[in-house]
Amino acid sequence: MVGDNSFVVVANRLPVDLVYGQWVPSPGGLVAALEPVLQAHHGCWVGWPGVVDAAMEPFHDRNVLLHPVPLDQQDYEQFYEGFSNATLWPLFHDLIVPPVYDQSWWETYRSVNEKFATEVAAVAADNATVWVQDYQLLLVPGLLREMRPDLTIGFFLHIPFPSPDLFRQLPWRAELIAGLHGADLVGFQRSRDEENFRAIVDADITTGTFPISIDPSTFGPVEQEIVAKLREQLGSPHTVLLGVDRLDYTKGILQRLTALEExxxxxxxxxxxxxxxxxxxxxxxxxYQQTRSAVEEAVGRINGRFGEIGRPVVHYYHRQMQKAQLRNYYAAADIMLVTPFKDGMNLVAKEYVACHPEGNGALVLSEFAGAAVELHKAHLCNPFDTESIKSAILDAISAQGSEAARTTMQELNQQVNDFTVARWAETFLNELNATRSRAGKENA
Known part of the structure; x- marks a missing residue:
């Protein structure tokens, strides 16, 4: 028996969070981009609700059916913390830390992917379109193809794909590639990621490059009174630098702190x-614990050396922040520092740019972030080279207020407004449908 959902998104997480016993929408561009498609096509989102051992029935949120996939404590530890984030994540981010290759983690990863595929097979209508998201679910396309050959299956990788030599380290590389062979279309953030993948697979798998973006309308101008008040609270400094990141060792937070200290x-x-x-x-x-300790030690050292009573050099917030408040910080910052060692895209860079339509502000951006392909007129730097970060910061400071800086920022803003997350989703889904149509004609 099949379901009645003609469009299904499957991701590690559902697009809602449990807050004080209530489900609230998760912030994120993916949700915003796909919600209209889901609503228009009687859609369903399959994912883990974020709570271990939660026995939940499917429920509707904003006219979209949310279908929970339950995970127990072992699933969470071995599938999510283990294979996804201690094996695949460091491997796909160029071995910034050594990956752990654990057979039991792999077996749980495979088992959880089977759970996801089984749930999708049960809710998808005949000839439905299924869009699988990211590295946690690399096996789902192949498993799903075996269960439901009628489906149109797309897969999008949100993180980088490593070079062939690095990927070949993975003991289960053949199984992962076989999983992706089940997709009609495999999408990547950058052409380099697609090229890395193409170098290790057969020619019969269709791939494409589709750089993800944001919904710039949610990051519009902020009232100048709010910006002025925030800068006053900071002590009215000449220049405000801003970093917004998950506390992850790939983000280069410690390196930008070191650059500022020097x-x-x-x-x-x-x-x-x-x-x-x-x-x-x-x-x-x-x-991650080691990264947090090193970052917080650096914050304390810098403030101890260069700060004043009531006026620290570094204001450090280790907490979640709502989008509305984050917009205020984006608008108030003269310079945004986005310095990851490796990043599939980095939407924070685009969010900052979207908050500066008048051309004020400047972006210091790692050349190893996917966003650097589109935002190549930013102040690019090598995050492995402290001198390069320092030089980019100084260039951005010295250019403040110039007509050239304003023109550059306006061009970056136009880029973000032209290529939105909605356009990303539409482009991928159109190509997915075209790929499936071509395959149907060839097999007719």
């Missing part, structure tokens, strides 16, 4: 305040 130590900057918003992330994993 700039102060060398006397190259004065009256510069840095706000670092570091969202808690995977806090039970050792490398």
């Amino acid at each position: 700039l102060y130590d060398e006397g190259q900057v004065h009256d510069v305040t840095f706000i670092q918003i570091a969202t808690p992330s995977r806090e039970r994993i050792d490398h």
Whole structure:
């Protein structure tokens, strides 16, 4: 028996969070982009509700059917914390920390992917379109193809795909590639990721590059009174730097703090305040704990050396922050620091740009972030080179208020407004349907 949902999104998480016993919409561009498609096509979203051992029935939210996939404590520890985030995540991010290859984690990863595929097979209508999201579910397309050959299946990888030599380290590489062979279309953020994948697969799998974006309408102008008040609370510094990241070792937070410390130590900057918003992330994993300790030690050291009573150099927030409040910080910041060692895209860079339609502000951006392909006129830097980060910060500071800086920022803003998350979703789904149609004609 099949379901009656003609469009199904399957992701590790449902697009809602349980807050004080109530389900509230999760912030995120993916939800905003796909919600209209889901509503128009009697759609369903399949995912884990974020609560271990939760026995839940499917429920509707904003006219979309949410279908929970239950995970127990072992699933969470071995599938999510283990294979997804201590094996695949570091491997796909160029071994910034060593991946752990554990057979029991792999077996649980495979088992959980089977759970997801089984749930999708049960809710999808005849000839439905299914869009599988990200590295936690690499096996789902292949499993689903075996269960439901009638389905049109797309897969999108939100993180980088590693070079062939790195990927070949993975003991279960053949199984993962076989899983992706079940998709009619496999999408990537950057052409380089697609090329890495193409180098290790047969020619009969269809791929494409589809850089994800944001909904810029949700990051419009902020009232100047709010911006002025926020800067006053910071002590009215000459320059406000901002970082917004998950507290993840790939994000380069410690390196930008080190760069700022050296700039102060060398006397190259004065009256510069840095706000670092570091969202808690995977806090039970050792490398994440080590990253947090190193970052917080650096914050304390910098403030101890260069701050004043009541006026620290670094304002550090280790907590979640609502989008409305985050917009205020984006608008108030003169310079945004986005310095990951490796990133599939990094939507924070685009969110900051969207908050500066008048052309004020500047973006210091890692050349290894996917966003650097589109936002290549930003102040690009090498996050592995402290001198490069320092130089980019100094260039951005010295260019403040110039016509050239304003023109550059306006061009970046136009790029973000032209290529939205809705356009991303539409482009991928159109290509998916075209791929399936071509395959149908060839098999007719």
